[in-house]
Every structure is written in structure tokens, then in C-alpha cells.
Amino acid sequence: xxxxxxxxxxxxxxxxxxxxxxxxxxxxxxxxxxxxxxxxxxxxxxxxxxxxxxxxxxxxxxxxxxxxxxxxxxxxxxxxxxxxxxxxxxxxxxxxxxxxxxxxxxxxxxxxxxxxxxxxxxxxxxxxxxxxxxxxxxxxxxxxxxxxxxxxxxxxxxxxxxxxxxxxxxxxxxxxxxxxxxxxxxxxxxxxxxxxxxxxxxxxxxxxxxxxxxxxxxxxxxxxxxxxxxxxxxxxxxxxxxxxxxxxxxxxxxxxxxxxxxxxxxxxxxxxxxxxxxxxxxxxxxxxxxxxxxxxxxxxxxxxxxxxxxxxxxxxxxxxxxxxxxxxxxxxxxxxxxxxxxxxxxxxxxxxxxxxxxxxxxxxxxxxxxxxxxxxxxx
Amino acid sequence: xxxxxxxxxxxxxxxxxxxxxxxxxxxxxxxxxxxxxxxxxxxxxxxxxxxxxxxxxxxxxxxxxxxxxxxxxxxxxxxxxxxxxxxxxxxxxxxxxxxxxxxxxxxxxxxxxxxxxxxxxxxxxxxxxxxxxxxxxxxxxxxxxxxxxxxxxxxxxxxxxxxxxxxxxxxxxxxxxxxxxxxxxxxxxxxxxxxxxxxxxxxxxxxxxxxxxxxxxxxxxxxxxxxxxxxxxxxxxxxxxxxxxxxxxxxxxxxxxxxxxxxxxxxxxxxxxxxxxxxxxxxxxxxxx
Numbered sequence: 001x002x003x004x005x006x007x008x009x010x011x012x013x014x015x016x017x018x019x020x021x022x023x024x025x026x027x028x029x030x031x032x033x034x035x036x037x038x039x040x041x042x043x044x045x046x047x048x049x050x051x052x053x054x055x056x057x058x059x060x061x062x063x064x065x066x067x068x069x070x071x072x073x074x075x076x077x078x079x080x081x082x083x084x085x086x087x088x089x090x091x092x093x094x095x096x097x098x099x100x101x102x103x104x105x106x107x108x109x110x111x112x113x114x115x116x117x118x119x120x121x122x123x124x125x126x127x128x129x130x131x132x133x134x135x136x137x138x139x140x141x142x143x144x145x146x147x148x149x150x151x152x153x154x155x156x157x158x159x160x161x162x163x164x165x166x167x168x169x170x171x172x173x174x175x176x177x178x179x180x181x182x183x184x185x186x187x188x189x190x191x192x193x194x195x196x197x198x199x200x201x202x203x204x205x206x207x208x209x210x211x212x213x214x215x216x217x218x219x220x221x222x223x224x225x226x227x228x229x230x231x232x233x234x235x236x237x238x239x240x241x242x243x244x245x246x247x248x249x250x251x252x253x254x255x256x257x258x259x260x261x262x263x264x265x266x267x268x269x270x271x272x273x274x275x276x277x278x279x280x281x282x283x284x285x286x287x288x289x290x291x292x293x294x295x296x297x298x299x300x301x302x303x304x305x306x307x308x309x310x311x312x313x314x315x316x317x318x319x320x321x322x323x324x325x326x327x328x329x330x331x332x333x334x335x336x337x338x339x340x341x342x343x344x345x346x347x348x349x350x351x352x353x354x355x356x357x358x359x360x361x362x363x364x365x366x367x368x369x370x371x372x373x374x375x376x377x378x379x
Numbered sequence: 380x381x382x383x384x385x386x387x388x389x390x391x392x393x394x395x396x397x398x399x400x401x402x403x404x405x406x407x408x409x410x411x412x413x414x415x416x417x418x419x420x421x422x423x424x425x426x427x428x429x430x431x432x433x434x435x436x437x438x439x440x441x442x443x444x445x446x447x448x449x450x451x452x453x454x455x456x457x458x459x460x461x462x463x464x465x466x467x468x469x470x471x472x473x474x475x476x477x478x479x480x481x482x483x484x485x486x487x488x489x490x491x492x493x494x495x496x497x498x499x500x501x502x503x504x505x506x507x508x509x510x511x512x513x514x515x516x517x518x519x520x521x522x523x524x525x526x527x528x529x530x531x532x533x534x535x536x537x538x539x540x541x542x543x544x545x546x547x548x549x550x551x552x553x554x555x556x557x558x559x560x561x562x563x564x565x566x567x568x569x570x571x572x573x574x575x576x577x578x579x580x581x582x583x584x585x586x587x588x589x590x591x592x593x594x595x596x597x598x599x600x601x602x603x604x605x606x607x608x609x610x611x612x613x614x615x616x617x618x619x620x621x622x623x624x625x626x627x628x629x630x631x632x633x634x635x636x637x638x639x640x641x642x643x644x645x646x647x648x649x650x651x652x653x654x655x656x657x658x659x660x661x662x663x664x665x666x667x668x
Contacts, residue, residue: 235589
């Protein structure tokens with residue numbers, strides 16, 4: 001009898017331990033790594049986009065998480081510098097993050113990419129990256145080339161064949177300039193290009209060099225430093241239409257330039273900035289739901305950057321819900337390449353392209369009476 | 380637009396600001412024989428204060444400006460009174476490092492108060508820019524140039540042409556002898572730092588509406604002021620001319636060689652001149668660099 005009692009007790013103990021460990025395993029949260037420039041010159045970009053992600057995680061956790069597991073959003077501030085970005089990436093890799101969401105600038109993303117040769121999957125919003133399909137990097141936004149083509153279409157619709165452009169001297173600016181030359185020159189649009197340093201506090205000389213007799217100017221310069229270009233534009237008393245890059249279509253940036261607003265301010269926006277441009281009912285419903293939640297939480301409407309953060313969140317959620325083992329980077333990659341992502345825009349990756357959105361998601365918008373609308377023609 | 384004319388106008392505007400900053404460094408050096416690397420923070424502090432108060436829209440802009448100038452003066456005097464005066468027997472290198480520490484401390488304070496974004500405030504003088512030979516000079520820019528150079532020119536006149544100015548210089552040349560002659564050396568230094576703080580603040584009030592300011596603008600401004608002052612051998616009149624030259628030089632380099640060439644060329648020229656004058660650089664006296 002004694003051995004039997006002993007065995008029963010042992011069996012009960014083992015069962016208890018097993019159920020406890022299963023419970024502990026089930027309670028272990030999904031670690032979603034976020035790399036974002038929360039401080040530094042690109043802070044206006046990071047803070048907005050990350051606000052959207054935090055709202056997503058909070059809502060999901062309040063609803064019970066995914067498969068009984070909470071989402072732990074581990075936000076790491078890369079300050080917009082490659083060296084800090086690498087530190088952030090290492091941290092997420094060491095923590096076995098299920099997925100990394102990166103809303104930082106291209107130079108930091110390029111610094112991280114070699115670290116991810118074995119995963120985890122990283123999803124980015126920067127339009128400059130155009131990830132290698134062999135890599136574990138995916139991009140939810142349309143590429144910078146497609147965005148530039150949208151501007152070209154607008155110029156051609158308005159019969160404009162000359163363009164002044166300002167780009168920064170960093171990696172993003174280098175890509176902007178290269179794509180502009182690739183898109184505008186073959187299409188017969190004469191491009192006058194000047195570059196500006198990220199630390200410059202005056203762009204008068206650059207503007208004087210490129211504006212000349214050009215009827216419109218495009219500032220591809222992202223971040224708060226782009227306010228320098230707008231201020232200098234106002235200082236010179238220029239009146240031609242001014243096109244902002246999509247990274248600057250935020251309330252924070254509008255507040256920065258409110259005393260220097262150009263007479264006509266345009267921007268390269270994504271359709272989901274304006275609900276009336278979103279035609280798919282599912283996308284529109286998701287967009288409306290997010291806008292309502294964001295407005296309630298942040299007491300302001302979501303900026304384009306916050307909305308771009310939603311595409312990251314939706315991609316992450318799709319992976320967490322549908323991939324059995326999120327620690328298997330190859331499985332996550334295969335899933336993303338074969339499954340459309342339900343979001344506020346059409347996101348579709350493939351084994352041949354890790355860029356999820358195309359030109360159909362981009363519109364030229366105009367800032368009028370305190371909000372963005374579809375752009376009027378150039379008179 | 381004519382890029383050359385615009386470069387001249389932009390260069391003169393920046394030259395006016397550099398003149399005010401370099402003069403602030405010079406007057407402090409001529410009184411206390413210390414290079415104050417926290418000097419540019421008076422610019423950042425003033426610009427940030429005006430921008431913050433203006434954004435709150437509870438006080439008129441002129442009140443914000445007065446508060447900003449007062450804040451900059453208080454900071455500048457505090458550096459002298461609490462950081463440098465108790466340590467006046469320390470080596471010059473140590474004192475310079477202390478002022479650098481003060482500058483970095485202010486970076487942290489401003490970052491905490493205004494965050495990482497650049498800030499600005501409305502122009503004091505608005506209106507269409509003056510168009511001259513293909514260049515454009517906004518009314519605020521004209522105000523900056525006139526006030527900046529007038530204030531900068533007032534300092535050499537003050538130092539050499541007034542009894543108080545001579546007292547300030549005596550306090551630096553030989554503090555003990557000056558004290559014996561009835562000069563209150565401590566008060567002279569406070570006055571010098573206060574004037575320097577005011578100049579940095581006025582530079583910000585005039586320039587920030589045209590550009591912007593953030594938490595780390597101060598050191599950039601200190602560096603520009605120091606380059607002009609060092610090229611001038613800490614002579615007030617030459618500092619004004621060197622400031623103008625620096626502003627114009629930066630503008631021409633940006634125009635003809637691109638923005639990335641600005642810092643390398645400017646610092647290359649500085650190094651070249653420093654090497655050329657390495658036996659002749661004087662810091663307000665007969666001592667070698």
C-alpha cells in the first residue's frame with residue numbers, strides 16, 4: 001500500500017507541476033519589440049507612430065490578449081541614430097521578440113538589417129527601405145519611388161514640367177534625391193535639387209538656388225528640421241505651392257510652422273489620412289474604429305504617422321494570431337509572404353516583394369482651414 | 380532669385396548674430412580671462428523662454444522677451460558667481476571645462492522643459508521681404524542686422540571709451556592692482572557676464588523667429604562665436620569683422636560647395652589661421668595661445 005500511496009502522491013504532484021507550468025507558459029506575454037526615435041531630431045516621427053502602437057496593445061490586452069497571452073510592447077528609443085538602433089535590436093533579439101516593429105528612419109533600419117539574418121521578422125514603415133525579399137524585413141508603406149511617382153502624376157495632371165526640390169544630406173535624403181532623378185528626369189520634368197544638412201537652421205540659400213522660376217517646390221526633408229525649410233520659404237516671401245513629405249503631415253509639425261504657413265501647402269499623403277479616399281468597406285471600418293479610439297485616448301485626431309503605426313500593429317496582430325510558433329522566423333516570413341494583411345490599407349507581401357503597399361494608396365493632399373483635404377489643381 | 384545676393388544677405392544676418400555672440404565671449408574674456416563655453420546657452424535659454432511663453436498665449440510677447448533676457452542674464456551671472464568665482468584660483472583649462480559642464484547641464488534642463496522639438500515664435504516685425512538684386516531680406520532680418528551690429532559696435536566703444544569699460548579691462552589685466560585702485564573686481568565681472576548674457580538673449584530674440592531653436596543650439600552658437608573671437612585674437616572690433624566674415628564665408632560655401640562642405644571648410648580655415656598665427660595669437664594681452 002505504501003508504495004501505491006507514494007506513487008499516487010507523486011503522480012498528483014507531477015500533474016500539479018505540469019498544469020502550473022502550462023498555466024505559466026500560457027500567461028507568458030508575446031514580446032513585440034518596437035524601435036522608435038522617441039527623442040532626438042526625429043522625435044516628431046517616432047512619438048506619433050508609437051502612440052498608435054501603444055493604443056493597439058492596450059486595446060488588445062484589455063480584450064484578453066491573443067490566445068490568452070498579453071502583448072508586451074517593448075519600446076526602445078533609438079534616438080534616430082544607427083548605433084542606438086543596433087543596441088535596441090540586440091535587446092529585442094535577446095528577449096526573443098516575436099516580431100520587431102520599426103518606425104524609425106532608413107539609416108537606422110539599414111544598420112539593424114544585418115543583425116536579423118536569422119530573424120526575428122522586422123516590419124518597418126520607412127518608404128526608403130525597399131527590403132530584400134530574401135531578408136526578414138518587411139515594409140508596410142509604399143516605396144519612396146511610388147510616392148515620388150504619385151507627385152509626378154499630380155504634376156503631369158497640372159501640366160507642370162519643372163520642379164524645385166530640397167532633400168536632406170542623410171541616407172533618407174540620398175534616397176529621395178536618387179529616386180527623384182529616376183522618376184522625374186525620364187518623364188521630362190526638369191528637376192532643380194538642393195540638399196540641406198540636418199543641423200541647418202537656415203535654408204534661404206538652398207531655396208534661392210533651386211526656386212528660380214520653378215512653379216512648385218517639394219521638400220523631401222523629414223522631421224522637425226523641415227520646419228527650417230518652411231520658415232526660410234516664408235522669410236523669402238515665396239508664394240509657389242509647397243509640397244511636404246508624408247513624414248511631416250502631423251499636427252505637431254503643423255503647430256511648428258503655424259506662424260510660417262505657405263500660401264499653398266500640399267503633402268504626399270496616404271489615402272487613409274482622408275477616410276473619403278478609402279473605398280474598401282473593411283479598411284474604412286477599421287480606420288474609423290482606430291480614429292475614434294485614438295481621438296478618445298489622445299484628445300486629437302491621429303496623424304498620418306499614427307495611422308502608419310496601425311499598419312505595423314495590424315501586421316503584428318495577424319502574425320501573432322495565425323502563426324503557430326512566432327519564434328520561428330522562417331514560418332513568420334512564409335506567412336507574411338502568402339497572406340494579405342487586413343488593415344486600414346491594402347497590404348500584400350509576396351516572396352518577390354516585401355513592400356506591402358503600392359501607388360494606389362497615395363494621394364496628394366492640401367492643408368486648408370486647419371485640416372487636410374484632397375489637393376486642388378495648381379492654377 | 381539670385382543665389383549670390385541671397386548668400387550675401389543670409390551671411391550678413393548670421394554675421395550679426397555671430398557678432399553679438401563673439402562680443403559676449405570677448406567682453407567676458409577681457410574681464411575675467413576665461414572662455415565661457417556656456418555663453419551660447421543664453422541664446423538657447425532666451426529663445427526657449429520666449430517660444431514657451433508665446434505659445435501659452437497668456438502674456439504679451441514683449442513681456443516674454445523681457446523675461447527671456449532676464450533669464451539669460453541671470454544664468455550668465457550665475458555661471459560667474461557660483462561656478463567660476465569660488466574657483467578663480469583653478470587653472471584656465473579647468474574653468475573652461477566647468478563652463479562646458481554648465482552648457483551641458485542647460486541642455487538637459489531645456490530638453491526636460493521644451494522636449495526635443497525645435498521651437499520658435501512669431502516675428503517682431505512682419506511684412507513682405509525687401510527684394511534687392513535678386514535677394515530677399517525679411518523686415519525681421521533687417522532689424523537683426525541693424526540692432527546686432529549697433530550693439531556689437533557699442534562694446535569696443537564702451538570698453539575703450541568709458542571709465543567703466545576701462546575698469547572692466549583693468550579687472551582682467553591685473554585684478555589685484557585694479558582692486559587696490561578702487562575697482563570692484565567682482566562687480567566688474569558680474570557686469571561683464573550680465574552684458575554677455577543680454578547680448579546672447581537679444582541675438583535669440585532677433586534670429587529665432589526666422590529659424591528656430593532647440594535644446595542643443597547653444598553649443599553650436601558658442602562655437603561660432605568662439606571661432607570669430609579666436610580669429611580676432613579676442614579683440615572686440617576685430618571680432619565683429621571676423622563674425623561678419625564667418626557668416627558670409629559659411630553662406631558662400633553653402634552656395635557654391637553645398638551644405639556638407641560648410642563645417643569642414645570653416646574649421647579647416649580656422650585651423651589654418653590658428654597654425655599660421657600660432658606664435659602671434661594674443662588673448663587680450665601678451666600671453667601666447
